[in-house]
Amino acid sequence: MLESQPLLCARAVTKVFPGTVALDGVDFTLRAGEVHALLGENGAGKSTLIKCLSGALRRDDGDILLEGKAIDPRSTLEAQDLGIGCVYQEVNLLPNLTVAENLFLGHQPTRFGMVRTRVMNEKARACLAQYDLDIDVTRNLDSYSVAIRQVIAIARAVSLSGKVLILDEPTASLDAHEVAMLFKVVRSLRDRGLGIVFISHFLDQVFEISDSLTILRNGQLVGSERAANIDRVQLVNMMLGRELQQETRSTGRTDVRTGSPAIRFRSFGRARRVAPFDLDIREGEVIGMAGLLGSGRTETAELLFGIAPHDSGSAEDGEGRLRLDSPRAAIAHGFGFCPEDRKSDGIIGDLSVRENIILALQARLGWMRALPAREQAAMVKDFIRKLDIRTSDMEKPVGQLSGGNQQKVILARWLATNPRFLILDEPTRGIDVGAHAEIIRLIEDLCEKGMSLLVISSEFDELVTYSHRVIVVRDRRHVAELTGAEITTESMVASIAATGSQGDAA
Amino acid sequence: MNARLLPLLATVAIFLAAYAICYAQFPAMLSTRVIGNLLTDNAFLGIVAVGMTFVILSGGIDLSVGAVIAFSGVFIAVVLRETNLPPPLVFLLLLAITTSFGAFMGAVIHYLEMPPFIVTLAGMFLARGAAYLLTLDSVPITHPVFSQIQDLYYLMPGGGRLTLIGGLMLAVVLGGMLLAHRTRFGTNVYALGGGVQAARLMGVPVGRTTIAIYALSGMLAGLSGIVFAIYTSAGYPLATVGVELDAIAAVVIGGTLLTGGSGYIFGTFIGVMIMGLIQTYIIFDGTLSSWWTKIVIGILLFSFIVLQKGLVWISSRERVRPAGAK
Structure with a gap:
């Protein structure tokens, strides 16, 4: 295998965005007739790499060789003509055109300038027959399911490019049956000699379909291996950037909270987002949530907070059922949520520190009852002091604060509403070490005061320090619950790396 | 059957039903004379509505066409009065002007990434202003060629006249369908109407197509202006105010989705015919105010918007069900 010339080869590819190095000298080698999985957490550089390969972005440095020849695609069309096709997560086809038109748009067979519809439909049927897809190609694309559209998108990419096929999270919104259908297609293409790059967060699927794996982290290459030579634990450790034999003896907090749960969720779930789960939340308890990106951790938080309303199960507290079908309803029940991507979902950069903190409280009061300016100022001053928010002035736009201080402003916003249950999604991402420790101290303080917290983090060591319990999520399911002494980084990694069947048993 | 055909079928059904009602009350309406007049009287609207259909199918809108028709009439009348240019040359000159005007608006929409609504609104004021610049009065067209053209017709069985301009509209509809x-x-x-981003990723030349669409709309507005000049034998800068809205109404009643991506040229033709039929009915009745046309068109528009929303809703439900059942 090694002696054969690689199909696609990237050497020391570098891409710099203002403020960050998205790709730092990454090598990537794809052979003909293999499925090569590209893995990594958020911000690892996966999508930047495939965008450089598919012409959507231009690299700043490094070489890309296709069949030994240096290439420099300036657009996706140019890459397509060279033989590199890309199918994105949200299928980029046109729902209002017929299946045949989608397959041949821009390449329709014509005679005297007129499209030969019958010939085109015939060719479309023949093309899809290769994928064992027997559908009416004269119907609009939007009459078919996402899985079938994926296959059509693949068929289009293959017929237009035909050497390299890049699949960016093609299975993200498919069910098991549809994934099986898609994988059959992918395998048959591999057997035809195509090189396929496969991006997925589902480890089961990665091991099922891939011949090779390349792992990225923080824009750097962590490793590239044959799939047969690597096991799940190694893989998870590589993705999380932990040393293989790193000994961490620390375990979780043992002061287990007892007493009846304050909020009970029963078979709470949403089809295609998170499998139904049970969850009890006790007063003053910190529940950690561990999992890889796309495993269902953020989806769980959005489900609990009503952003993506649940379609099965129920939630109740001591007084009765809770309606949680919108963020407003969740806030009314005393829930709070600090999202992972605070820049786009959390803070409003142009508004001042004061306005950002007041926001949720005002939303709860309704627009009729404005908070008096003096009350606002007193409250905000209090939070700035208590949370140690470093700002010269409470009227300063939040966008000018550092990441850690922005995070504290969002925390203050929710604390102002005095919630009983606060969800923090990656509260320590992208903030400096000092602020990191302060946020953790804050989490501990809050639960001392009786507030319940759900903290999502990919920093497993951090979860160990403050969690009473840790829920492990994988493949959109809650697969394990660890308490007390069971909470170690090793046990979390092991639960994530467990195969599907073991996960079911857990 | 494709759900996209439903609005078209609804349009045709409404047209046939309306015609049946008219016939029941006034049997004389089922004659080639009425049909011939229907085509002639609505020729200018039909032609401009075909151009509007392309614009709306692509997800845009063209508010300038009514003003462009008025400008065309004035341009033809004034140039024929002031110069000795032969009418065909004047027509070609005019089509060149309106086509480049449309292409210019398309270029502004594409390259400056401006909403079509604003750009063509500006185009509407420009064209109307240009018409006023040429003259403030109604300018009669006395060129002999015009009366010759008006006398050209094909005598249909039953005594109806398919005039040149009526036939031209049918030709434009057929050409548009092709x-x-x-x-x-x-x-x-x-x-483009299905999604500009996806279209671009699939290799559709977005800029070229956008410019061509507005150029086509401009050209058909010019052609419609020629037809209107022949129809009225005059150029008047205040003419055809609001025709762009009539054209949009005809397109929507014809079953085209206002957000783009779905619809048929033939539907637009039927939409124009429905609007013409209502007017004919009012003339036959003789006691109804002509404002009833507007009221009926308003009701039809509302029902079509509701029908389209309903269809979108049904098709999105249909898609989810088989996937969720697995």
Whole structure:
């Protein structure tokens, strides 16, 4: 295998965005007739790499060789003509055109300038027959399911490019049956000699379909291996950037909270987002949530907070059922949520520190009852002091604060509403070490005061320090619950790396 | 059957039902004379509505066409009065002007990434202003060629006259159907209406197509202006105010989705015919105010918007069900 010339080869590819190095000298080698999985957490550089390969972005440095020849695609069309096709997560086809038109748009067979519809439909049927897809190609694309559209998108990419096929999270919104259908297609293409790059967060699927794996982290290459030579634990450790034999003896907090749960969720779930789960939340308890990106951790938080309303199960507290079908309803029940991507979902950069903190409280009061300016100022001053928010002035736009201080402003916003249950999604991402420790101290303080917290983090060591319990999520399911002494980084990694069947048993 | 055909079928059904009602009350309405007049009287609207259909299919809007028709009439009348240019040359000159005007608006929409609504609104003021610049009065057209053209017709069995301008409208509709449904350009228009981002990723030349769409609309507005000048034998800068809205109404009643991506040129033709039929009915009745036309068109528009929303809702439900059942 090694002696054969690689199909696609990237050497020391570098891409710099203002403020960050998205790709730092990454090598990537794809052979003909293999499925090569590209893995990594958020911000690892996966999508930047495939965008450089598919012409959507231009690299700043490094070489890309296709069949030994240096290439420099300036657009996706140019890459397509060279033989590199890309199918994105949200299928980029046109729902209002017929299946045949989608397959041949821009390449329709014509005679005297007129499209030969019958010939085109015939060719479309023949093309899809290769994928064992027997559908009416004269119907609009939007009459078919996402899985079938994926296959059509693949068929289009293959017929237009035909050497390299890049699949960016093609299975993200498919069910098991549809994934099986898609994988059959992918395998048959591999057997035809195509090189396929496969991006997925589902480890089961990665091991099922891939011949090779390349792992990225923080824009750097962590490793590239044959799939047969690597096991799940190694893989998870590589993705999380932990040393293989790193000994961490620390375990979780043992002061287990007892007493009846304050909020009970029963078979709470949403089809295609998170499998139904049970969850009890006790007063003053910190529940950690561990999992890889796309495993269902953020989806769980959005489900609990009503952003993506649940379609099965129920939630109740001591007084009765809770309606949680919108963020407003969740806030009314005393829930709070600090999202992972605070820049786009959390803070409003142009508004001042004061306005950002007041926001949720005002939303709860309704627009009729404005908070008096003096009350606002007193409250905000209090939070700035208590949370140690470093700002010269409470009227300063939040966008000018550092990441850690922005995070504290969002925390203050929710604390102002005095919630009983606060969800923090990656509260320590992208903030400096000092602020990191302060946020953790804050989490501990809050639960001392009786507030319940759900903290999502990919920093497993951090979860160990403050969690009473840790829920492990994988493949959109809650697969394990660890308490007390069971909470170690090793046990979390092991639960994530467990195969599907073991996960079911857990 | 494709759900997209439903609005078209609804339009045709409404037209046939309306015609049946008219016939029941006034049997004289089922004659080639009435049909001939229907085509002649609505020729200018039909032609401009075909151009509007392309624009709306691509997800845009063209508010300038009514003003462009008025400008065309004034331009023809004034140039024929002031110069000795032969009418065919004047027509060609005018079509060149309105086509480049449309292309210019398309270029502004594409390259400056401006909403079509604003750009063509500016175009509407420009064209109307240009018409006033040429003259403030109604200018009669006395050129002999015009009366010759007006006398050209094909005598249908039953005594109805298919005039040249009526026939021209039918030809434009047929040409539009071929262009929309049988060419790569037509598919690209639908593609833009389905989603500009996806269309671009699939290799649709977005800029070229956008410019061509507005150029086509401008050209057909010019052609419609020529037809209107022949129809009225005059150029008047205050003419055809609000015709762009009539054209949009005809397109929507014809079953085209206002957000783009779905619809048929033939539907637009039927939409124009429905609007013409209502007017004919009012003339036959003789006691109804002509404002009833507006009221009926308003009711039809509302029902079509509701019908389209309903269809979108049904098709999205249909898609989810089989996937969720697995």
